Amino acid sequence: MxxxxxxxxxxxxxxxxxxxxxxxxxxxxxxxxxxxxxxxxxxxxxxxxxxxxxxxxxxxxxxxxxxxxxxxxxxxxxxxxxxxxxxxxxxxxxxxxxxxxxxxxxxxxxxxxxxxxxxxxxxSRPSGREIAKAAWICVAGDHTAVPAITAMLETMPRETTGHVFMEVPGPEEEQPVSAPPGVAVTWLHARPDQSRLAAVFKDVPWPDHDDVGIWVGAESDTARSLRAYVRDVRGVDRRRFLVIGYWKRGMSETAYGEALDHDRDADYFAVALEEEAARHGHAHGGHRHHDGKHDHAH
The missing domain is CATH 2.40.30.10 (Translation factors)
Structure with missing residues (x-):
């Protein structure tokens, strides 16, 4: 002791x-x-x-x-x-x-x-990145991401507007959600190998301003597709989106984390470093070493 x-x-x-x-x-x-x-x-x-x-x-x-x-x-x-x-x-x-x-x-x-x-x-001590505070949000996740999404909705500013999509196996897996009045919550039903998250997300009408916050937690292929869409098609600043692969078809969680680090990319770690520096009131120079051994979050 x-x-x-x-x-x-x-x-x-x-x-x-x-x-x-x-x-x-x-x-x-x-x-x-x-x-x-x-x-x-x-x-x-x-x-x-x-x-x-x-x-x-x-x-x-x-x-x-x-x-x-x-x-x-x-x-x-x-x-x-x-x-x-x-x-x-x-x-x-x-x-x-x-x-x-x-x-x-x-x-x-x-x-x-x-x-x-x-x-x-x-x-461990709770930590990690969160969705950017924004006037308009678009959030998407599969069954494994429902706990994270429902938690973030409960603490979201009540004036927030936008869209939330949660994909679960069937209606029995829907649960009560406390969301701001201006946030439309949509439940999708699909098997994990028939996900419609990416297609539905890309159909959302985008606002005519940059005050947006994007969060996605899903299977690796869906996460990669939506990260490319948000960054390259929509041009969202890296500080305003967080897209993480929660799991990968055909791989155990441990193997996925060790081999691909849940599809986190350089932008993810750069923003995480900036946010950590801001919390401590100073800036860091150089590069952050990362050991590539993080598990995903449910």
């Missing part, structure tokens, strides 16, 4: 250990898990966080040895690392909510489906 009584300050990347407090199914395939405990207090606000998920049946988190390079425990003990959207934070109660899409047998979905109150999971 550190001198200030905060055990996470001496852990790998200052990961905090929190507990599952309760869970409920928002839709048949979307499970909301509330996390809390002593180490969830005084967390900063942010759109995404890393989850360190213990292997099934282990019930505790194992840490890497403090060496260079890091030496992780045996693979049977090593936690899975995933990045998820923060659905909601209650700073007063020291709680945060994370929504999980229940699909397949991946470690995050399996943990969310089976965890009981008191089960532990590791979390």
């Amino acid at each position: 550190s001198d200030d009584g905060k055990p996470w300050t001496r852990r790998f990347r200052q990961i905090r250990v929190v507990e599952m407090l309760r869970a409920t199914n928002v839709t048949p395939r979307m499970r909301r898990v509330t996390l809390g405990g002593a180490e969830a207090a005084d967390l900063p606000l942010g759109p995404t966080l890393k989850l360190l998920i213990p292997p099934p049946g282990l019930g505790r988190l194992e840490w890497p040895a403090e060496t260079r390079p890091l030496v992780w425990p045996d693979e049977a003990l090593r936690p899975a690392v995933r990045t998820y959207s923060v659905r909601r934070q209650d700073l007063a109660a020291g709680e945060l909510e994370v929504d999980f899409v229940l699909h397949g047998d991946g470690p995050a979905a399996t943990w969310a489906a089976t965890a009981k109150p008191g089960d532990v999971i590791g979390i």
Whole structure:
């Protein structure tokens, strides 16, 4: 334990250990898990966080040895690392909510489906880029992006106008949304291999001004198509759009993150560096080194 009584300050990347407090199914395939405990207090606000998920049946988190390079425990003990959207934070109660899409047998979905109150999971400090504040927005995402989109709509200025498209497997996966009155929310129904997001997005009438904010979270091919459209066809400034591949057909999440970094490009990291410098009140020179090992955010 550190001198200030905060055990996470001496852990790998200052990961905090929190507990599952309760869970409920928002839709048949979307499970909301509330996390809390002593180490969830005084967390900063942010759109995404890393989850360190213990292997099934282990019930505790194992840490890497403090060496260079890091030496992780045996693979049977090593936690899975995933990045998820923060659905909601209650700073007063020291709680945060994370929504999980229940699909397949991946470690995050399996943990969310089976965890009981008191089960532990590791979390990083919330961080990440957010949609640019703008008079007009256009947001699109598939099932995995619904938690991020519904969270951003709840905190969006009420005078915002624009369009939001969320594509889910069927009407049973729609959920209540709190959006500004001038933002039209459209639910699309399609299988993941028959997505209509890109086509629908490109049909949206564009405003006659530059005060726009664009956010997309979708399968890799859709993300690449829409990034090119927003940047090259619409000419949107890189500070005003955020397009991320959440997953790639035929690849595991880990493989996608390590091989293609979820299709983040140089513009993404340049803007992230500028935003970080602005938050700290100074500018950075030179180039930011990036290790290419980020998981996507749900």
